[in-house]
Amino acid sequence: MFDSLSSKLEKAFKTLKGQGKISEINVAETVKEIRKALIDADVNYKIAKQFTDTIRDKAIGQNVLTSVSPGQLMVKIVNDELTELLGGQTVDMNTAGNPAVILMAGLQGSGKTTHSAKLASYIKKKGKTVMMAACDVYRPAAIEQLKVLGAQIDVPVFFEEGNKSPVKIAENALKAAREQGISVLIVDTAGRLSIDEQMMEEIGNIKKALNPKEILFVVDSMTGQDAVNTAKAFNDVLDFSGVILTKLDGDTRGGAALSIKSIVNKPIKFVGTGEKMEALDVFHPDRMAQRILGMGDIVSLVERAQGVFDEEEANRIQKKLLKDQFTFQDFLQQIQQIKKMGNLKDLMAMIPGVGKAIKDLDISDDAFKGIEAIIHSMTPQERNNPDLINGSRRKRIANGSGTDIQQVNQLLKQFEEMRKMMRTMSKFQGTGRAMPKLPFMK
Ligand SMILES: Nc1nc2c(ncn2[C@@H]2O[C@H](COP(=O)(O)OP(=O)(O)OP(=O)(O)O)[C@@H](O)[C@H]2O)c(=O)[nH]1
Numbered sequence: 554m555f556d557s558l559s560s561k562l563e564k565a566f567k568t569l570k571g572q573g574k575i576s577e578i579n580v581a582e583t584v585k586e587i588r589k590a591l592i593d594a595d596v597n598y599k600i601a602k603q604f605t606d607t608i609r610d611k612a613i614g615q616n617v618l619t620s621v622s623p624g625q626l627m628v629k630i631v632n633d634e635l636t637e638l639l640g641g642q643t644v645d646m647n648t649a650g651n652p653a654v655i656l657m658a659g660l661q662g663s664g665k666t667t668h669s670a671k672l673a674s675y676i677k678k679k680g681k682t683v684m685m686a687a688c689d690v691y692r693p694a695a696i697e698q699l700k701v702l703g704a705q706i707d708v709p710v711f712f713e714e715g716n717k718s719p720v721k722i723a724e725n726a727l728k729a730a731r732e733q734g735i736s737v738l739i740v741d742t743a744g745r746l747s748i749d750e751q752m753m754e755e756i757g758n759i760k761k762a763l764n765p766k767e768i769l770f771v772v773d774s775m776t777g778q779d780a781v782n783t784a785k786a787f788n789d790v791l792d793f794s795g796v797i798l799t800k801l802d803g804d805t806r807g808g809a810a811l812s813i814k815s816i817v818n819k820p821i822k823f824v825g826t827g828e829k830m831e832a833l834d835v836f837h838p839d840r841m842a843q844r845i846l847g848m849g850d851i852v853s854l855v856e857r858a859q860g861v862f863d864e865e866e867a868n869r870i871q872k873k874l875l876k877d878q879f880t881f882q883d884f885l886q887q888i889q890q891i892k893k894m895g896n897l898k899d900l901m902a903m904i905p906g907v908g909k910a911i912k913d914l915d916i917s918d919d920a921f922k923g924i925e926a927i928i929h930s931m932t933p934q935e936r937n938n939p940d941l942i943n944g945s946r947r948k949r950i951a952n953g954s955g956t957d958i959q960q961v962n963q964l965l966k967q968f969e970e971m972r973k974m975m976r977t978m979s980k981f982q983g984t985g986r987a988m989p990k991l992p993f994m995k
């Protein structure tokens with residue numbers, strides 16, 4: 554995410570590294586680099602200029618501070634200003650109402666339908682009842698798409714197959730949701746290739762009919778500055794309450810994320826980072842700024858883990874580990890939960906310092922494939938008692954999983970080492986003695 558922007562900013566700070574103090578000359582140089590980085594990221598020129606002017610003034614104004622190095626001071630100033638540029642505060646979604654209505658709007662293919670479902674799943678996890686309404690009557694498969702997603706996350710979908718009026722469908726959905734005591738109704742609407750009057754009128758009418766508390770403008774972050782023009786047009790008609798920035802998992806430069814708040818003065822509330830239902834994050838300007846500056850985002854990583862792992866399961870696993878009863882079956886379940894957290898490279902990039910290091914590495918989600926195949930080829934008895942797995946069984950497992958015997962041996966060895974380590978740890982638990990040297994410590 555924003556890799557190129559991150560590395561260009563890092564380069565800009567380098568100008569100041571090793572400098573004893575901030576001067577107008579070295580600040581000017583750094584600021585020029587920052588401005589270039591932003592423009593390369595497809596940030597509007599005016600916004601980039603205003604941003605860097607502020608940075609320059611602050612840097613020179615804070616010259617008196619001698620306790621930190623110029624490089625660190627600059628990173629701090631840029632971090633603060635980036636946070637502001639991204640919106641400053643985290644803004645919550647409004648789900649009050651009877652039911653609360655969330656209207657999704659945006660261009661074709663921006664991710665409205667996918668994010669209707671992600672949002673539904675997110676709200677459902679918070680313990681509220683949700684319904685989705687299929688108001689895209691134009692694209693032939695649109696209703697079916699929402700129904701499939703609804704089934705996947707177990708959320709009801711309101712639709713009227715023959716009805717060609719999105720406004721009527723929306724009204725009927727609201728009625729149905731109210732009758733059924735649903736707390737949140739998410740209304741998925743049709744997109745167009747570009748802004749057109751008829752479309753704007755239609756979505757405007759849906760707004761009038763439903764009076765939604767939350768209107769979310771869904772925008773593909775790959776579109777950069779163009780996204781901002783679209784946002785403006787939608788905002789003029791809808792006065793929307795927030796933005797969902799989608800496809801941040803792609804090769805986005807960051808322009809849309811960094812420009813939107815300045816142009817429409819509406820907060821980004823969520824970001825989409827993949828096609829899976831779990832790939833939705835609440836947007837926190839401060840954390841995003843830190844991420845852009847290569848400081849990682851460990852808080853979001855933990856939150857993602859909390860969303861996927863349930864506590865009971867974690868306790869069960871921990872007990873099993875300590876009692877030396879951890880099996881390949883448990884291992885398989887753990888892998889499956891990690892995979893639910895999202896794209897592996899994205900996850901690793903959230904760890905401070907790791908993003909930069911793995912930037913050019915090809916880390917695919919297939920990383921677990923071999924391991925999973927091997928475990929799948931084991932019988933239930935073997936999974937529960939790896940000691941059973943002798944030479945001939947290893948051969949069978951290798952054949953069955955399309956791997957070779959070395960890979961099977963390696964996995965068994967790693968698994969055994971992990972168990973050994975756990976045994977040692979549990980022995981020392983509560984004895985007050987220092988931890989012994991573990992096998993992987995050199
Ligand atoms: N990688 C990635 N793909 C996404 C994301 N959000 C949506 N997509 C994909 O983008 C495509 C379009 O998404 P939709 O949700 O159908 O978009 P839409 O705005 O409803 O499209 P229309 O209804 O045709 O206007 C689908 O293939 C989605 O799987 C995301 O955050 N990351």
Ligand SMILES: [Mg+2]
Pocket residue numbers: 665666667689695741742743744
């Ligand atoms: Mg759609």
